Amino acid sequence: MCIRDRVSTQSTGVKDNMSTRYFFAYGKVQQVMFRQTLIRAAQKRKLKAGASNSKQDRTEVSFTLSGENSKIQEIVDFMKSGRELNSWGAKVTNLKEVEKGKSIEEHRVTTENVDEFNWKEGVEMYL
Numbered sequence: 001m002c003i004r005d006r007v008s009t010q011s012t013g014v015k016d017n018m019s020t021r022y023f024f025a026y027g028k029v030q031q032v033m034f035r036q037t038l039i040r041a042a043q044k045r046k047l048k049a050g051a052s053n054s055k056q057d058r059t060e061v062s063f064t065l066s067g068e069n070s071k072i073q074e075i076v077d078f079m080k081s082g083r084e085l086n087s088w089g090a091k092v093t094n095l096k097e098v099e100k101g102k103s104i105e106e107h108r109v110t111t112e113n114v115d116e117f118n119w120k121e122g123v124e125m126y127l
Contacts, residue, residue, distance in 0.1 A: 018069065032090040033086055034090040036125075042067075049111050062102060063107065064103065
């Protein structure tokens with residue numbers, strides 16, 4: 001289940017299929033640049049996004065994606081494919097979509113603040 005809000009585009013007057021969707025990713029998702037990879041993938045697709053590591057479970061990251069459904073689905077489908085997301089071996093083994101979650105602003109890393117972090121260099125992103 002997800003929450004999908006239809007938003008009208010004022011510039012064209014055409015309704016676009018837009019939504020905000022909430023997820024939990026499980027697998028090799030902490031200490032492997034998963035959040036940066038996810039946020040950069042969202043930026044590349046002109047989505048808004050936020051991601052946070054779980055403090056209790058080192059194999060869990062929660063994230064929120066907002067924007068055009070087809071672009072969100074590109075990210076979801078890639079994660080579900082089981083392929084590595086980057087050259088550090090980030091990989092999702094289980095992706096759970098939930099009806100409610102954190103707003104983008106509540107997450108630790110977002111499309112707005114990703115450049116404020118001192119990320120390690122040399123990661124190649126496949127997502």
